[in-house]
Amino acid sequence: MSSTTHVLPLRVYFAIFFALLVLTGTTVAVAFVDLGPLNNVVALGIAACKATLVILYFMHVRYATRLTSLVIVSGVFWLAIMVGLTLADYATRGWLGVPGR
Amino acid sequence: MSPEAHSTAIGPRGVAAAHGSTEQGHTGAHPPRLAHHFDSYAQQRESASLGVWVFLVTEIMFFGGLFTAYILYRSKYPEAFIAGSHQLDVMLGTINTAVLICSSLTMAMAVRSAQLGRSKAIAGFLVATIVLGSVFLGIKATEYHHKWVEHLIPGHDFHLEIDHLPTHHGKPVASELPSGVVGESRADVPLPSAGPQDIQAHTQLFFFLYFGMTGLHAVHMIIGVGLLVWLIRPSLRGMFDGNNHNYVEGIGLYWHFVDIVWIFLFPLLYLVGRHG
Numbered sequence: 001m002s003s004t005t006h007v008l009p010l011r012v013y014f015a016i017f018f019a020l021l022v023l024t025g026t027t028v029a030v031a032f033v034d035l036g037p038l039n040n041v042v043a044l045g046i047a048a049c050k051a052t053l054v055i056l057y058f059m060h061v062r063y064a065t066r067l068t069s070l071v072i073v074s075g076v077f078w079l080a081i082m083v084g085l086t087l088a089d090y091a092t093r094g095w096l097g098v099p100g101r
Numbered sequence: 102m103s104p105e106a107h108s109t110a111i112g113p114r115g116v117a118a119a120h121g122s123t124e125q126g127h128t129g130a131h132p133p134r135l136a137h138h139f140d141s142y143a144q145q146r147e148s149a150s151l152g153v154w155v156f157l158v159t160e161i162m163f164f165g166g167l168f169t170a171y172i173l174y175r176s177k178y179p180e181a182f183i184a185g186s187h188q189l190d191v192m193l194g195t196i197n198t199a200v201l202i203c204s205s206l207t208m209a210m211a212v213r214s215a216q217l218g219r220s221k222a223i224a225g226f227l228v229a230t231i232v233l234g235s236v237f238l239g240i241k242a243t244e245y246h247h248k249w250v251e252h253l254i255p256g257h258d259f260h261l262e263i264d265h266l267p268t269h270h271g272k273p274v275a276s277e278l279p280s281g282v283v284g285e286s287r288a289d290v291p292l293p294s295a296g297p298q299d300i301q302a303h304t305q306l307f308f309f310l311y312f313g314m315t316g317l318h319a320v321h322m323i324i325g326v327g328l329l330v331w332l333i334r335p336s337l338r339g340m341f342d343g344n345n346h347n348y349v350e351g352i353g354l355y356w357h358f359v360d361i362v363w364i365f366l367f368p369l370l371y372l373v374g375r376h377g
Contacts, residue, residue, distance in 0.1 A: 031372035043368035075158030
């Protein structure tokens with residue numbers, strides 16, 4: 001293993017920076033177009049793309065060990081559990097009547 | 102400590118071999134800025150960034166609770182969230198997003214300069230990041246002030262003045278956006294017939310979440326700016342190089358994470374139902 005770290009070329013950082021700005025402009029522009037329920041999908045999809053770019057390149061996760069990736073994926077996974085189970089609760093509360101009522 | 106005992110502490114990639122013949126006893130000197138419980142700089146670096154990531158996972162859950170509340174109430178009161186979102190200034194929100202992305206670039210440049218051991222460049226990029234972070238906080242403070250003037254602070258004299266409900270029918274909302282100033286176009290028109298009291302209460306809920314989420318984010322920004330200020334001195338002293346730049350990398354990870362939180366907050370708060 002090399003003693004010094006892997007240094008990314010400048011153009012990688014500038015390319016990611018430019019992509020992030022373009023995606024920001026895109027998400028604002030798309031917000032003013034009526035796509036129905038797709039508006040939310042596009043907004044969150046673009047946000048997820050931007051977050052992924054930041055994580056992979058600005059935060060160097062693409063060049064990190066798999067252990068680091070595992071920790072990050074587990075964090076997202078637990079977030080999905082929290083959101084998913086909470087919404088499952090609220091969404092299904094009206095399905096069954098309350099005994100005695 | 103014997104070399105054998107040392108080799109039991111092998112990192113995830115088995116970097117014990119990196120020590121080689123430079124192995125020292127417990128009383129001996131360590132390579133500069135390599136803690137003696139690490140076998141190599143690479144192992145030390147990975148442990149540091151892994152530790153920061155574990156902290157950031159707890160942060161994901163911390164902010165995640167607010168995002169869960171947001172999803173829940175937005176699915177319950179979609180009209181109120183559209184009405185609330187229309188009180189926010191898209192232009193200021195977009196500018197702040199761009200400012201934060203610029204600050205992430207300068208932060209990444211600071212980390213890269215640290216990797217290359219360029220002390221003055223690190224300090225320069227740290228100052229640039231601090232300035233951009235402060236600009237973000239300044240714009241945020243201006244927005245908060247607007248909300249105060251417009252009686253949009255939840256729990257304190259909250260009153261949403263709406264001359265119309267921004268719904269799917271009718272175009273008045275989009276047409277007044279170029280003015281750029283929130284609430285400038287309000288008129289003394291009575292509230293819409295569809296449950297004015299409900300929309301008041303539910304929009305107040307939106308603003309609870311708006312201030313809760315952006316406020317928590319701003320607290321993180323303030324802490325981040327403080328950390329960056331603290332980082333300038335060790336940078337100028339030439340403490341960081343290709344072997345050791347854990348402080349810059351770790352604080353950089355935190356800064357980028359805070360940027361990612363805003364990347365999600367921006368469309369969820371500012372861009373709800375802007376069409377129509």
